Structures are given as C-alpha cells and as structure tokens.
Amino acid sequence: MRHLLDTRTLSRDDAILVLDTAEDMAATQQREVKKLPTLRGKTVVNLFYEDSTRTRISFEAAAKRLSADVINFSAKGSSVSKGESLKDTAQTLQAIGADGVVIRHPASGAPARLASSGWIDAGVLNAGDGTHEHPTQALLDAFTMRRRLFGADSRGRDLDGVSVVIVGDIAHSRVARSNLWLLNVLGARVSFVAPETLLPYGTRDWPVTIHHSLDDAIRLEAPDVVMMLRIQSERMHAAFFPNEREYARNWGLDDRRVGGLADRAIIMHPGPMNRGLEISSGAADSPRSTVLEQVANGVSVRMAALYLLLSGERGESA
Ligand code: CP
Structure with missing residues (x-):
C-alpha cells in the first residue's frame, strides 16, 4: 500500500502490522529524546479543508517525531477561498516536493481522488473525508x-x-x-x-x-x-x-x-x-x-502509519 484511505480494504494482517508498529513507536516515546531520524529529508503536508484539533496536531507531532519537515495547510485563509481546485492545490504540493499528504476534506472520496489522480507522487493519508472514513x-x-x-x-x-x-x-x-x-x-x-x-x-x-x-x-x-x-x-x-x-x-x-x-x-x-x-x-x-489516552495513542499510531507508508523500509508490506 502506498496510501491509507480507509479501513474497509485493510486486511487483518495489515491492521495488526500497524498496531504492532505503533507499539514500537509508543516505546520510543518513553525515552528522554523522543525524536527518530526515520523520515529525515521527507516533507509531510497537512492539507486540511475542515477544522480539526486532535487529528491535525497529532499528525504534526507524529511527522516531527520522525524528523520529517511539516507544512500545515488550512483551506481557510488560502487560495481555496479564491476558487482554487483540489487539482491545482495538489500540483502546487507536488511542485514543492511533498512526500506525504495528510488530507481532511468535507467531500467523501476526496483522498481517494487525490491518490488515484496522478496529480502527485506523494503517499496520501485520509484524515477524515465527509461521512466516509477516518x-x-x-x-x-x-x-x-x-x-x-x-x-x-x-x-x-x-x-x-x-x-x-x-x-x-x-x-x-x-x-x-x-x-x-x-x-x-x-x-x-x-x-x-x-x-x-x-x-x-x-x-x-x-x-x-x-x-x-x-x-x-x-x-x-x-x-x-x-x-x-x-x-x-x-x-x-x-x-x-x-x-x-x-x-x-x-x-x-x-x-x-x-x-x-x-x-x-x-x-x-x-x-x-x-x-x-x-x-x-x-x-x-x-x-x-x-479520551486522553486516545489522543496520546494517536501520535504513536500516526507515527506508525507515516513510517510504514513513507520510509520505504517496510512500506511495501504495509
Ligand atoms: N477525532 C477527531 O477527528 O478530532 P478532530 O476533529 O479534533 O481532529
């Protein structure tokens, strides 16, 4: 898998792999120095067309703990309000060299569209699309x-x-x-x-x-x-x-x-x-x-997802 778009198509083995990798990540978060070099040199873009507190800061913390560069993009206050399309926004991200795009969008299916469009080479992670999946x-x-x-x-x-x-x-x-x-x-x-x-x-x-x-x-x-x-x-x-x-x-x-x-x-x-x-x-x-354990565990799980999809180490089997 290059993308994480839903759980409906996730196999039991893939799900257990993510959960066990998250256990590995959680163990690293007990150390004094929490940061890992795994995604050094990679760029992760948080592309949020809807409001979020937990998911956005959790993905940001996860990517930073893996040493990725993180760009936070909120549709509010961007050229989306001037009518820019998802395609043009995506191609802008491609031009700056995004390796991973974490997308939240009010339209069900927007992350899948982004992943299959050919507009970007990046791995796509669905951070919530309409009423579809999270x-x-x-x-x-x-x-x-x-x-x-x-x-x-x-x-x-x-x-x-x-x-x-x-x-x-x-x-x-x-x-x-x-x-x-x-x-x-x-x-x-x-x-x-x-x-x-x-x-x-x-x-x-x-x-x-x-x-x-x-x-x-x-x-x-x-x-x-x-x-x-x-x-x-x-x-x-x-x-x-x-x-x-x-x-x-x-x-x-x-x-x-x-x-x-x-x-x-x-x-x-x-x-x-x-x-x-x-x-x-x-x-x-x-x-x-x-409730608060879910928030804390979210960082470990998102570290696991980013690692499996973007590191190129175990991503082929994720
Ligand atoms: N659980 C969740 O998606 O919360 P946020 O909307 O704050 O990201």
Whole structure:
C-alpha cells in the first residue's frame, strides 16, 4: 500500500502490522529524546479543508517525531477561498516536493481522488473525508482497546470476541464507519445505538447489530467498550436536529448508565465532546474514560502509519 484511505480494504494482517508498529513507536516515546531520524529529508503536508484539533496536531507531532519537515495547510485563509481546485492545490504540493499528504476534506472520496489522480507522487493519508472514513481514528481506537483490555501483552493480538457498542449520530460519522470495518476484521462484535433518524441508509446490510435504546444495548450486549459520538450538526439538515434534552435522556451516557457497565468496560470518545449532551462530565472524566489516552495513542499510531507508508523500509508490506 502506498496510501491509507480507509479501513474497509485493510486486511487483518495489515491492521495488526500497524498496531504492532505503533507499539514500537509508543516505546520510543518513553525515552528522554523522543525524536527518530526515520523520515529525515521527507516533507509531510497537512492539507486540511475542515477544522480539526486532535487529528491535525497529532499528525504534526507524529511527522516531527520522525524528523520529517511539516507544512500545515488550512483551506481557510488560502487560495481555496479564491476558487482554487483540489487539482491545482495538489500540483502546487507536488511542485514543492511533498512526500506525504495528510488530507481532511468535507467531500467523501476526496483522498481517494487525490491518490488515484496522478496529480502527485506523494503517499496520501485520509484524515477524515465527509461521512466516509477516518482510518487513523479507528486504528488509534483499536490500539487503545487492545492496550486497555489486554495490557502490555497485546502485541500480535486482534480483538476477537470484544463487544463494542457505538452510540450516537452514526449517520454522519466517518469514525463509526471506519471503526465498524476495522473492528470486524479484528474479530470484535459491533453494535450501533441510535435513533432511527441518525442511522445511515443501508445499515441493515452491514455486519452490525442495531439498537435504538442505549439501556437495551448495555443490557443485551454486555459491552467491553462504549464509544460515544457527538451529533454532527454541521452535516445535518435543521429538520433532523434532535431535541437535545430528549437525546441526552435516551442516548446520552450519564452517570446512572456508567454505573450499569461491567467493571472491565471502558468509555471512548473521538472528540470533540459535547458534555451534558452525549456524555456526562462524570463519564468523560471517570477512570474508565480513555479520551486522553486516545489522543496520546494517536501520535504513536500516526507515527506508525507515516513510517510504514513513507520510509520505504517496510512500506511495501504495509
Ligand atoms: N477525532 C477527531 O477527528 O478530532 P478532530 O476533529 O479534533 O481532529
């Protein structure tokens, strides 16, 4: 693979390779000097057409820890606002010699278009495209689950038999889709919990169990992982906005529901969180919550992805 565009086409072996390489990277981050020379002389461009906090700073930290030169490009304040096309922007990046392009775009399929266009020679990493996929988020989520559930001895393991309940605005969530495909290939059991209006068309053909009640899902699925999602109002027609009080009551992870989880269960959220809506502060800040671990693990996982795709050392087998 030259590009990381989705998890739907990722094999189990490739997924385990990324997770195990991320373990190697995490070990290097315990050292006093965190920087590795691996990508010295390479240029990574963060090309962001949508807002981001975690993904952007995490890719920047990952590339810098591998000694790459990093260029941060935000569509806001660039010539994109003057109508410049993706093709012309990409060819500009080619002209400055980009080796890797990390792209976030509101249009589903934009990273794949960039990768197959012939406009650039760089490896393309999808940092979230529309409602399609967010593969590095799913990989860092799987890495976090593996570490929390199996401890230090998680290298080489998949997530066979792990019960994962994903709750909220599935319809607009690229995180839910990337997690579904990756968790399936790793052997986990996935359930979606959402009101009917926040489930995407076609879900019933996907390898997932559907619930409309969070209480039912917690009772019936005995989750090892509860992953909460925010309502993505920026992708929603106003007619579909749920009533916030009703939503929090039926689908929010509050302190009462946290009390009903098994002792081993962990609480995940990709961020940004809407505290008091899909998740209470008690749940977000509890010892079960992995929210900040997910952010920290994201650097190791993105270091692994950049290394495997751009170093030319193990990229051929990634
Ligand atoms: N998880 C995630 O994609 O967060 P950001 O939108 O802040 O990058």
